[in-house]
Amino acid sequence: MILTVLHKTRYEFATPVGGIIQSLRLTPARCEGQKIVNWSVDVPGAVIGELFSDGAGDHIQTVSLRNLTSTVEVNVSGKVETRDTAGVLRGHRERVPPRAYMRNTPRTEPNRAIRELVEDTLAVMGTASALDRAHALASAVHKALPYTPGATHAHTTAAEAMNEGLGVCQDHTHVMIACAHLAGLPARYVSGYLNATEDGSPHEASHAWAEIYIDGLGWVGFDASNESCPNDHYIRLGSGLDAQDAAPIRGLVLGGAEESLDVTVVIEAQQQ
Amino acid sequence: MSEAYFNEMYDGNGLRPPYQGLEGWYQDMPTEFRAFKQAEAEDLFRRFGITFAVYGDGGDPDRLIPFDMFPRVFAADEWRRLERGIKQRARALNAFLSDVYDRGEIIRAGRIPADLVYRNEAYEIAVAGFRPPLGIFSHIVGIDLVRTGADQFYVLEDNCRTPSGVSYMLENREVMMRMFPHLFQENRVAPVDNYARLLKRTLASVAPAKCDRDPNIVILTPGHYNSAYYEHSFLADLMGVELVEGQDLFVEGDFCWMRTTQGPRKVDVIYRRIDDAFLDPLCFRPDSSLGVPGLMNVYRSGGVTICSAPGAGVADDKAIYTFVPEMVRFYLGEAPILENVPTWQCAKPDEYKYVQEHLAELVVKEVHGSGGYGMLVGPKADKATIETFAAKLAENPGNYIAQPTLALSTCPTFVEEGIAPRHVDLRPYCLVGRDVELVPGGLTRVALTEGSLVVNSSQGGGVKDTWVIAEE
Numbered sequence: 001m002i003l004t005v006l007h008k009t010r011y012e013f014a015t016p017v018g019g020i021i022q023s024l025r026l027t028p029a030r031c032e033g034q035k036i037v038n039w040s041v042d043v044p045g046a047v048i049g050e051l052f053s054d055g056a057g058d059h060i061q062t063v064s065l066r067n068l069t070s071t072v073e074v075n076v077s078g079k080v081e082t083r084d085t086a087g088v089l090r091g092h093r094e095r096v097p098p099r100a101y102m103r104n105t106p107r108t109e110p111n112r113a114i115r116e117l118v119e120d121t122l123a124v125m126g127t128a129s130a131l132d133r134a135h136a137l138a139s140a141v142h143k144a145l146p147y148t149p150g151a152t153h154a155h156t157t158a159a160e161a162m163n164e165g166l167g168v169c170q171d172h173t174h175v176m177i178a179c180a181h182l183a184g185l186p187a188r189y190v191s192g193y194l195n196a197t198e199d200g201s202p203h204e205a206s207h208a209w210a211e212i213y214i215d216g217l218g219w220v221g222f223d224a225s226n227e228s229c230p231n232d233h234y235i236r237l238g239s240g241l242d243a244q245d246a247a248p249i250r251g252l253v254l255g256g257a258e259e260s261l262d263v264t265v266v267i268e269a270q271q272q
Numbered sequence: 273m274s275e276a277y278f279n280e281m282y283d284g285n286g287l288r289p290p291y292q293g294l295e296g297w298y299q300d301m302p303t304e305f306r307a308f309k310q311a312e313a314e315d316l317f318r319r320f321g322i323t324f325a326v327y328g329d330g331g332d333p334d335r336l337i338p339f340d341m342f343p344r345v346f347a348a349d350e351w352r353r354l355e356r357g358i359k360q361r362a363r364a365l366n367a368f369l370s371d372v373y374d375r376g377e378i379i380r381a382g383r384i385p386a387d388l389v390y391r392n393e394a395y396e397i398a399v400a401g402f403r404p405p406l407g408i409f410s411h412i413v414g415i416d417l418v419r420t421g422a423d424q425f426y427v428l429e430d431n432c433r434t435p436s437g438v439s440y441m442l443e444n445r446e447v448m449m450r451m452f453p454h455l456f457q458e459n460r461v462a463p464v465d466n467y468a469r470l471l472k473r474t475l476a477s478v479a480p481a482k483c484d485r486d487p488n489i490v491i492l493t494p495g496h497y498n499s500a501y502y503e504h505s506f507l508a509d510l511m512g513v514e515l516v517e518g519q520d521l522f523v524e525g526d527f528c529w530m531r532t533t534q535g536p537r538k539v540d541v542i543y544r545r546i547d548d549a550f551l552d553p554l555c556f557r558p559d560s561s562l563g564v565p566g567l568m569n570v571y572r573s574g575g576v577t578i579c580s581a582p583g584a585g586v587a588d589d590k591a592i593y594t595f596v597p598e599m600v601r602f603y604l605g606e607a608p609i610l611e612n613v614p615t616w617q618c619a620k621p622d623e624y625k626y627v628q629e630h631l632a633e634l635v636v637k638e639v640h641g642s643g644g645y646g647m648l649v650g651p652k653a654d655k656a657t658i659e660t661f662a663a664k665l666a667e668n669p670g671n672y673i674a675q676p677t678l679a680l681s682t683c684p685t686f687v688e689e690g691i692a693p694r695h696v697d698l699r700p701y702c703l704v705g706r707d708v709e710l711v712p713g714g715l716t717r718v719a720l721t722e723g724s725l726v727v728n729s730s731q732g733g734g735v736k737d738t739w740v741i742a743e744e
Contacts, residue, residue, distance in 0.1 A: 023554040049526045052573040055401030062569040095401025099390035
């Protein structure tokens with residue numbers, strides 16, 4: 001499938017700021033499931049550093065703007081040819097040992113409710129394979145947190161979302177990571193895009209899901225929000241320990257002022 | 273003082289050779305003259321401005337660390353062996369770091385448990401797969417040593433991040449030379465004053481490949497509230513490099529720049545004295561204002577070198593320490609010259625059990641602790657203290673390691689009544705760049721309280737000038 005992406009992020013500041021500095025994880029890396037046909041990242045007026053690959057195989061670049069400004073725009077556009085690999089991440093060049101993804105951050109730290117969810121889910125599974133256990137956990141998380149935009153916010157932790165009993169993809173992913181760790185499986189946060197027009201299920205085009213390391217298979221994506229594995233409707237941007245660590249944009253405003261943020265993401269599928 | 277302790281000046285046969293050149297000096301010193309000299313030393317330290325706590329914070333920030341005028345002396349042959357052992361260890365620690373951020377051969381070979389490394393908080397995923405210039409992660413390795421016999425030294429811990437205290441090594445010597453110049457004419461004491469030159473050479477040798485001129489080196493300090501700020505500015509002065517804070521630097525494009533009155537100047541090597549977590553709010557703690565936003569991207573794309581490399585801390589973790597002799601064998605194919613102190617990991621149930629049963633004999637430390645805080649010195653503790661500690665230990669055994677109480681050597685020290693033996697340790701500073709170098713000396717810390725084995729400055733420790741008698 002060919003997916004085209006138009007992703008605009010616009011910052012508006014109440015009073016002019018001294019500039020911005022950002023680390024962008026906004027360029028997908030090539031792997032079996034995705035081939036980049038063309039891609040561009042543009043920040044008008046800014047100095048943009050060269051793309052480099054980090055140890056996790058993500059493409060990173062630095063953007064800085066050092067003039068007085070009251071608006072900043074980050075414009076991403078591109079075209080990616082995707083393939084369904086049944087959620088398995090193959091042909092992705094990375095060098096971080098999977099065991100390094102056994103650690104939690106404050107956002108993925110489990111609480112009692114998450115522990116119970118894992119215990120209840122796995123208790124009935126006997127000697128099921130790691131893959132089956134991961135699928136079961138994804139379904140359990142899907143049921144435990146009905147998809148509800150607005151119920152949580154950008155800094156909500158897995159434990160808080162669990163207490164709330166509601167969430168969006170970020171919360172599902174944080175809880176999924178916490179669950180996987182409790183089950184002894186390395187897990188990480190993935191950010192990317194999802195072309196959602198076909199099945200009509202409720203989510204945004206900017207998306208997040210978890211990857212769980214399964215011996216023999218490698219990293220496998222689990223989208224608890226949709227109770228599925230990522231397929232050719234997904235574009236993978238990069239990974240990290242949690243939403244902050246895997247954020248497509250991590251930035252700072254120099255001489256910060258009140259900002260308003262406007263993000264639009266449009267994904268379209270083209271017939272091949 | 274018990275015979276159980278090795279006295280570095282006297283053995284059964286009298287004065288040991290390295291101390292023979294000091295005999296007349298301390299024996300003939302009148303009490304008033306000594307008091308006068310002690311006051312002079314304090315005055316010199318105040319004038320130099322050394323008023324900070326070496327290890328850990330706490331206490332009066334303008335407090336002087338007590339300086340004991342009686343030097344601690346090593347013979348040339350003693351030092352030769354120590355030097356070989358220290359350099360060997362510094363090489364092995366760097367080989368380990370370069371391995372665990374690459375293929376992890378030592379883990380694949382089953383010599384170190386994977387989880388001990390990869391689940392360690394100090395293991396930085398952000399630099400996995402990145403090879404810093406020359407593959408070196410820890411450019412200044414501080415190795416804490418204790419002596420228990422004529423030929424018996426033990427490594428207490430390794431410091432691979434930003435070991436402090438080297439300014440003391442240099443200033444203690446400076447003060448001694450000013451106060452007792454004749455001592456340095458009568459004794460062939462190997463000089464330490466080339467440390468700053470060697471440090472600068474070491475830092476220059478790891479400049480990034482993108483640097484095509486004389487590298488611009490800076491020292492990055494958290495600022496003057498930091499307890500080691502004096503040392504940061506002292507080293508910057510000695511090397512003739514800029515001392516900067518995070519706000520003096522910025523990232524643009526693929527490089528890091530320093531603000532100067534003549535406009536931005538590219539920075540090639542940063543000797544940072546701030547922790548990983550604060551280096552770059554875009555990579556680590558987002559609330560850090562001490563670091564430089566975007567720095568880790570410049571580092572990982574080869575635009576600047578950070579010394580020590582982010583992630584170097586995984587080699588000096590107390591749980592990893594146990595495996596350093598194994599690293600020496602694995603990477604260098606050599607027998608370790610310096611021994612580790614036998615260590616019990618309370619994370620292991622059988623070792624934890626042993627520790628609980630022998631608390632009165634052991635020293636128990638927190639895995640991530642420093643500064644001598646939160647530790648139990650069993651033989652010095654009363655029953656109540658031991659019981660309280662036992663309960664704390666039971667709450668989280670994995671947070672503790674235990675070691676036997678070592679019979680730390682003593683060195684003569686000026687005390688109220690004259691001269692008396694006091695326990696000492698040693699921290700030499702090994703430099704690792706294109707070459708591995710060690711100036712003959714280090715920081716000797718001394719437990720000034722009679723019988724005390726705790727040398728930390730925060731707990732009544734002092735410092736001494738450390739001499740190595742030069743080769744004939």
